[in-house]
Amino acid sequence: xxxxxxxxxxxxLRVAETKDLQSRIQEALQDQELRSNFRGAxxxxxxxxxxxxxxxxxxxxxxxxxxxxxxxxLQKLPELLExxxxxxxxxxxxxxxxxxxxxxxxxxxxxxxxxxxKRMVKGKSMASEETGLNHFLEAHGIEALETDMGEYIVQxxxxxxxxxxxxxxxxxxxQIAKLFEQKVGVDYTEDVDKLIGIGRQILREKFAEADVGxxxxxxxxxxxxxxxLVENEGNGRMSTTIPPVHIALCGIEKVVETLQDIPPxxxxxxxxxxxxxxxxxxxxxxxxxxxxxxxxxxEVHVVLLDNGxxxxxxxxxxxxxxxxxxxxxxxxxxxxxxxxxxxxxxxTYPGPIGQVVSPQLWGIEKSGALTxxxxxxxxxxxxxxxxxxxxxxxxxxxxxxxxxxxxxQTPGKGSQRKTLEAISWRLWAWLSTSxxxxxxxxxxxxxxxxxxxxxxxxxxxxxxxxxxxxxxxxELAKKHLExxxx
Amino acid sequence: MNSTxxxxxxxxERNSQAKQAILHRLQxxxxxxxxxQAHSEKDGGDMTPAAKSPADQEGFLAKLxxxxxxxxxxxxxxxxxxxxxxxxxxxxxxxxxxxGHSNNxxxxxxxxxxxELVKFDIPIEEIKDRxxxxxxxxxxxxxxxxxxxxxxxxxxxxxxxRTLSLVPEVxxxxxxxxxxxxxxxxxxxxxxxxxxxxxxxLISGPSKTADIQQxxxxxxxxxxxxxxxxxxxx
Ligand code: SF4
Numbered sequence: 268x269x270x271x272x273x274x275x276x277x278x279x280l281r282v283a284e285t286k287d288l289q290s291r292i293q294e295a296l297q298d299q300e301l302r303s304n305f306r307g308a309x310x311x312x313x314x315x316x317x318x319x320x321x322x323x324x325x326x327x328x329x330x331x332x333x334x335x336x337x338x339x340x341l342q343k344l345p346e347l348l349e350x351x352x353x354x355x356x357x358x359x360x361x362x363x364x365x366x367x368x369x370x371x372x373x374x375x376x377x378x379x380x381x382x383x384x385k386r387m388v389k390g391k392s393m394a395s396e397e398t399g400l401n402h403f404l405e406a407h408g409i410e411a412l413e414t415d416m417g418e419y420i421v422q423x424x425x426x427x428x429x430x431x432x433x434x435x436x437x438x439x440x441x442q443i444a445k446l447f448e449q450k451v452g453v454d455y456t457e458d459v460d461k462l463i464g465i466g467r468q469i470l471r472e473k474f475a476e477a478d479v480g481x482x483x484x485x486x487x488x489x490x491x492x493x494x495x496l497v498e499n500e501g502n503g504r505m506s507t508t509i510p511p512v513h514i515a516l517c518g519i520e521k522v523v524e525t526l527q528d529i530p531p532x533x534x535x536x537x538x539x540x541x542x543x544x545x546x547x548x549x550x551x552x553x554x555x556x557x558x559x560x561x562x563x564x565x566e567v568h569v570v571l572l573d574n575g576x577x578x579x580x581x582x583x584x585x586x587x588x589x590x591x592x593x594x595x596x597x598x599x600x601x602x603x604x605x606x607x608x609x610x611x612x613x614x615t616y617p618g619p620i621g622q623v624v625s626p627q628l629w630g631i632e633k634s635g636a637l638t639x640x641x642x643x644x645x646x647x648x649x650x651x652x653x654x655x656x657x658x659x660x661x662x663x664x665x666x667x668x669x670x671x672x673x674x675x676q677t678p679g680k681g682s683q684r685k686t687l688e689a690i691s692w693r694l695w696a697w698l699s700t701s702x703x704x705x706x707x708x709x710x711x712x713x714x715x716x717x718x719x720x721x722x723x724x725x726x727x728x729x730x731x732x733x734x735x736x737x738x739x740x741x742e743l744a745k746k747h748l749e750x751x752x753x
Numbered sequence: 754m755n756s757t758x759x760x761x762x763x764x765x766e767r768n769s770q771a772k773q774a775i776l777h778r779l780q781x782x783x784x785x786x787x788x789x790q791a792h793s794e795k796d797g798g799d800m801t802p803a804a805k806s807p808a809d810q811e812g813f814l815a816k817l818x819x820x821x822x823x824x825x826x827x828x829x830x831x832x833x834x835x836x837x838x839x840x841x842x843x844x845x846x847x848x849x850x851x852x853g854h855s856n857n858x859x860x861x862x863x864x865x866x867x868x869e870l871v872k873f874d875i876p877i878e879e880i881k882d883r884x885x886x887x888x889x890x891x892x893x894x895x896x897x898x899x900x901x902x903x904x905x906x907x908x909x910x911x912x913x914x915r916t917l918s919l920v921p922e923v924x925x926x927x928x929x930x931x932x933x934x935x936x937x938x939x940x941x942x943x944x945x946x947x948x949x950x951x952x953x954x955l956i957s958g959p960s961k962t963a964d965i966q967q968x969x970x971x972x973x974x975x976x977x978x979x980x981x982x983x984x985x986x987x
Contacts, residue, residue: 501975562914586785
């Protein structure tokens, strides 16, 4: 089967092009409207989250439990995947396995073609953003329409989500009003109820006529073969209920063992993501419409997507990435994300989790520079409901980008190495491990201190250059000892 | 790709190849310890103890209302009347219902008021257009309520179609006070979760979104109004 050009082109769009990261960041920092949109959204989300969390000790207990559940389920992943497949199949769900993004897209296209389907409505699915499904289907003459209000806005704007939970937070209502005026052809209105009403009306028609509904999955329960979806709008329910065929795209790491694993994870997810004790809908799908049932899809498919996850799984440290429940709290609390916004990262997954996931999915060569957009302040780690040590993983990937001898499986390891930087570190290591040389160097540095460079590139743009002291600490201490204790 | 193969079925050969490859790669797993040593899964804070505390009726109703759900307190004998009253006050009809549901066997109280009732006992394809464009309300019956989050548990099936609580602008839903559980974990002990229906739903309010500048708007895609008929049985 041929791979249409659109797929490749599309991937380039979503994957960070490292050389552009700096300029994207600069651009974002100078866009005052964008910055105020993000500031407002981040303040809102962090305050709402804080308002529904119990005290720190209790929350720590909750997330230790969340971590332990995700950890246990990942430990048993191969077994649970097979158990899930068996249970779902018994329920009448058709289970497909996809090794790569392209394979997943082909499977979905195949299902659509077998039904002569031309119109797809989509509930929110970050995995489908990851595989570039929309562009792929469009290249095959299939309309793939986003129906989550935020995703719909982003699609109207021919743009991409800037946040994994709130896709359109980079826009304020004036900008959305303008977009609706231009793209939908309605009168300009900043009334949010009216804008949502317009979206509702258009999308309801689409739901009614769609051939296929696609959704993501928040949890897949191995014991029962259940697909769980968490949402507020009802577009997820529409997409999985109204069209005759429902396809769920599910990362292989989403599997949990039993129904009892759900409550502790759900309370962490909704609180961390949107500051809600629970969302409007928790949708548990167990199978297609039975012959005696009047509604529901006649076919339910689930596509289990690997796309690099099994490689991440094999690494003792990086496997912790897979605990993620995609709540977005790490980006909401990140001082970098909240200032530059999601698009500057140039990746499907922005923010701290994006900095960890992207290099692992698309390689350090393409996405490794993302790990530099971090001050290692640890706010993401403190917010994460499943205790993923994000700063450690970011540091690990930074290191791996410079390490030619890394034994890990991460693609593109060593690709970020810069010769000058490497030589400088070598030199420093050599100096520091030889006491004689080191002291000689220090003395020379003190003697010729006035010759130390004043301009050190980006470092001195906002700081004064450090100047060596006339006498080193070592020398001072030695003098002090000689004077007082001889 | 194999041209004779039915594309709506997983391609057996390709599918098992991908499956084996993925499972094979997953075998390379080496365990890592969770970040904190001491904790166990039992550390889950108040969730387990809460299971022992009784469901809190007041709290349940307060949570519902906080989520913009309207509550009508009524009884087993009077709920139809209360429903009819709200329908005629708000001039809502027709009302869609599933005639097979035991609660719907005799909706005489409603018919007497001259309200138009539409039976949903045919495949959705035959009524879709009407459902999306003309029918104003759907009647559904929750099998349980969860008090700590203000949640209604809906087990869909032949007599509880999925779309009743989704497509019409107003969703009326009954729930019995005696079917109240303190939290989700406890509710999961019930038979409905032991024998899951094709679609199990936890519903905690009318459809809503905050996707435009964090401004809350109701009726994003699903019902704009959720009206709970809270049945005190005695
Ligand atoms: S890494 Fe943690 S905080 Fe970030 S999205 Fe995943 S679960 Fe949420």
